[in-house]
Amino acid sequence: MQLKRLTLERPDYGKNKGKLIGAVTFSDSDTETSLRLSEEQAAQILTLCAESLVENAKQMSEIMVSRLLEQAPAITDQSKTGE
Numbered sequence: 567m568q569l570k571r572l573t574l575e576r577p578d579y580g581k582n583k584g585k586l587i588g589a590v591t592f593s594d595s596d597t598e599t600s601l602r603l604s605e606e607q608a609a610q611i612l613t614l615c616a617e618s619l620v621e622n623a624k625q626m627s628e629i630m631v632s633r634l635l636e637q638a639p640a641i642t643d644q645s646k647t648g649e
Contacts, residue, residue, distance in 0.1 A: 567592040567599075574608050586612065 574588040588603035588611065603611070 567594045567597070570598065572611075574603075574612060 569590070570593045571591040572588070573590075574586065576586050577583055585605050586608045587605060588608040589600055590603060591598060591600040593599070
């Protein structure tokens with residue numbers, strides 16, 4: 567079976583209003599099964615996403631700073647020539 571769908575949400579209304587909930591669906595050629603995720607299970611998945619988000623933000627900041635520093639000589643040269 568392969569993962570078909572994974573959803574996490576925090577509903578705005580209903581009995582689960584404000585709670586983090588989710589569902590996961592697995593399927594193969596003959597069968598499909600869906601499971602509800604508890605608030606705790608959904609929070610664990612969200613924690614994994616948060617860790618990746620932090621790592622991605624670090625990588626992006628390094629790229630942005632590197633590109634900025636590459637441009638620094640050009641900016642300095644332009645300010646000297648008055649362009």
